[in-house]
Amino acid sequence: MSRQRPLTALDEVVGRLQRRHGPAAVRWGGGPAPAESWSTGIPVLDEVLPRGLPCGRLAVLTGERGRATGRLTLLQALAARASRSMEVAYVDLAGTLDPGFLADLGADLDACYVVRPPGRALGPGLAMARALVAAGVPWLAVALGGGARREPGWEHALSALVGAVEGRGAVACVSSPSPPAAPLAYASSLTVACAPLDWQLAHGDVVGLRVRLRVTKSKVGGVENEGALLLRYPRPHAPAEVVGLPAVVEEPVVEPVAPPAAVTLPALPAAEAERALA
């Protein structure tokens, strides 16, 4: 709020409001608001997202409904990375979390709280997330799926969550099918669209998914940034390896790859698709 001009009554009022309600209460409209960020540790991701995920803001990963877009895998990979240094709350509204997969991604499961609200209802899920963030959980992941129940008034829980995230300076990342619900799209400070490019195959097996990331909305800079990632699926464990848990897959979990010219996804053979699902 500093401009090279004499102090006016308006400045005094704005200053008073900022002192009373926080510096983010009144801001200049032009230009992105600065925000601290949590570095993902993956160079290409930190480049696409401006310096990583913003702290105290809501980030949303979107992907086309009904397709393998990698948004949930990316969310879990980020949560796994965060769990190595801090406590993580994972709100599983999609009902798809496999802790074994999370462990394969290198997560410290002792640092993970998994929240499963009754009936996978969105409102209580967001309220529970707010309570944990307000109590001090510094990293929040919310996985939304098609099955999450949206009861009336859930947007109030979302605004309360946004307030708690901002108040605590937490990192909050929501994975949602696209297009995200209007309140979520509005509350998001950083929206990243995930689109599949093609499957990564090795010896005929699916070992990963190439994904294009595009920043479609950003209040923290970097709008329209683009990049491509390889989300490598952790190799399945043999029973002998399970004994020595937790096993960490070889790094990097997420590798940058050059974006191909075409974005068409080749059809997956039926046998390979079955193996991928298994």
Next chain:
Amino acid sequence: MPRILCARFEHLGLLAAWRRHPELQAEAVVVGGAPVLRLPVLAASAAAQAAGVRPGQPLRQAQQLCPTAVFVDLDVEAADRLREAALGELCAVVPSVEMGDELAYADLSGHHAQHPGEAAWAAAAARALTRGLGVAPAVGVAGSRFTAWMAARVSTPRHVRRVRPGEEAAFLAPLPTGLLPVDAAILARLGTLGLDCLGAVAALSPADLGRQFGADAGLAVHRFARGEDEAPVTPATAPRTLVERRVIEGGAADRELLSRCAERACADLGGRLRERGLSAGRLGLVLEGEAGPVAAGTRVPPAPAGSAAEIWAAVLGLLGALDPTGPVTGLRLEVGELSTASGRQVELWRRGDAERDAVAHAVARLQDRFGTETVVRPRLTLDPGDLPERRFSWEPAAPLVQVGR
């Protein structure tokens, strides 16, 4: 540097017997039961011990040594009440207390805001114990548990024997080796070797002692003799719940009356918590009717409630949520998940210090409201078998860590 207080007093069973039969205070009393029973002596008064009676001896042998002794049963309930009272008094002065039948240990490490120095703090603890037990203990304070115990042994009732930091070895040196808490065979061997005081034992190297008694036992003897016992104070477990009950004459359906009644119960319960230095992690309210409970509910307060005001804030919300189905003739307020109030972490200097407790409380509140299965931690199983879904199991996220006292 740790500082440990040890208080030595008569066996709780003996104190309970004296409370029941004050006329026996000058007599030789043996606690354990009738001499015809094949049971050991649990405690003996000074007069009985002067006649040679020792705890652990058969009662029949005690009778032979001291035919005039009065033999009494151990009143377990009375001894527990005494322990509870002493623990409550001592916990109000020192946060970490270990209470035994004849000894109490307390951790005096650090500083206490109300007591200017260690001596004043130890004296306050001794006075608190006197209030709880009805007799004055002999108190010792030192840098280790063993040295504190020895200091309490050489001290006398109504006195505090302090061993200053760094003076442990000098204090222990002239004491007899027979006081070492080691095997009788080792004590006999030390006597044979002519090592009659702890200073002589401390002067030997651990290797020399190891060659005599084995590596572990030799090292233990050496460490005891030098006052290097590192065993901490193991805090006693706090009571699980505290309850206040109010009877409403004639029954009431008026919420205002119920509120006043609940407020009084909160005040009493808050006083009891404050006396014991405890805070409650869970509150339960039961409204009773003529034929049984007419409404009941529980609540996890946002932070552990340790005073009447904090309990009242939670109970007020509970009262509003309850809808009694008939006239209320009684109100029962129960606090559970008790922990030491002074053990709570506060964000005094650095933000984030209290987050661990706060997150644990938030999890407890969410589990209380939505069910224990709603906030869970995944655990990988060691023997998953062939089915992928057996690779992990869900466990309710850790409940609040109970801080013993």
